Amino acid sequence: MTRVALIGFGEVGRVFVEDLRGAGQADITAWDTAFADPGSKASRNARELGLAPAPNAAAAVAGADLVVSAVTAMNCVAAASSVAPGLQHAAWYFDLNSSSPGHKQEAAAEIHAAGGRYVEAALMSPIEPRRLASPFILGGPHAQRFGEAAGGFGLTGARVGAAVVGVAAATKLCRSVVVKGLESLLSESLLAARHYGVDREVIASLSNILPEADWEAIAGYFISRSLEHGVRRAEEMEEAAATVAEAGVTPWMASATVERQRWAAQFGEVLPQGSTPELVDAVRIAAGLFEEGDG
The missing domain is CATH 3.40.50.720 (NAD(P)-binding Rossmann-like Domain)
Known part of the structure; x- marks a missing residue:
């Protein structure tokens, strides 16, 4: 065996x-x-x-x-x-x-x-x-x-x-700039959008330019992954930033994603939640971002 x-x-x-x-x-x-x-x-x-x-x-x-x-x-x-x-x-x-x-x-x-x-x-x-x-x-x-x-x-x-050796890694990490970056973009956008009460309008508008999909569910899934695995994802994005830099490209996006993923990892205890708005609000409360009358 x-x-x-x-x-x-x-x-x-x-x-x-x-x-x-x-x-x-x-x-x-x-x-x-x-x-x-x-x-x-x-x-x-x-x-x-x-x-x-x-x-x-x-x-x-x-x-x-x-x-x-x-x-x-x-x-x-x-x-x-x-x-x-x-x-x-x-x-x-x-x-x-x-x-x-x-x-x-x-x-x-x-x-x-x-x-x-x-x-x-x-x-x-x-x-x-x-x-x-x-x-x-x-x-x-x-x-x-x-x-x-x-x-x-x-x-x-x-x-x-x-x-x-290294070509498969480059494929994975250049993809991660997009995937983990999208997690961070959705998180940052919806944390702010909930404050202004416009999160549903923001999500509904995504299908105007991106493929038709249940973007609220996608956002909830992506945000939850950052909360649960943010430490590991931040490390991965540090490697992605190094990969981008080795190509001679300044890794602004990858480096920013490192910070957002590391920040998200602090709030994994809010999982699970019943819906994406509830999840975003739970993070906002845990992060001290929620104010009376928000949303």
Whole structure:
């Protein structure tokens, strides 16, 4: 049976465990720096899934055929370094962190020096609802070979991109400038629009230029994602800003999105709410923005 090790045990790590077990893949180990805190999301995931945490990263990957790195963006290189002492020769290292091309290349160098086969992976959608069948772009010199084996791990939506490490990351992060930027734009617009009582008119007007859609529901979903995952998104957008800057473009939009996402992360406790207006008002109250008579 193939052995799989997870480095990072948040939302994506949990999906990997659930789907691999569902496919009969039960030999799974995990490590997350947050295991040191029994109340962390990583620790809760391990308890709920009945998975005993490994004592450290190197121990987690010992004997593993596939290592999945799903840590926060800023820890991409550190995660690769942490597993190197325990990495099995020719083990696959599947790096799906939202890190810049430069950081992906540094991580690849660590893994290749340890005898592993580094594959960068760019997740091009939320992990739900397609889970491991979500669209991944694979990159690096080992991407073609891994692509041939990906279906066996349930990664049926994976496609092979460039053989150069960093191209898939650039694709992901340039997309993030739009997607995470749109989350921040909708949040900022509706926080102000609720103050003036014009939020419904603003939302209704979006279909005058954008595709016809339930923009109120979309806005609620996007804002809730910022509230729930703002810390992680801010880190990702720092990597996006670095990616844009490496292209010689001043990352004004990406840098501004970092600040809005980091700000939103303070108010995750207001979730859930019944509607988008209720969600926006809950954030305004929590942020001290609500005034008597608003809206």
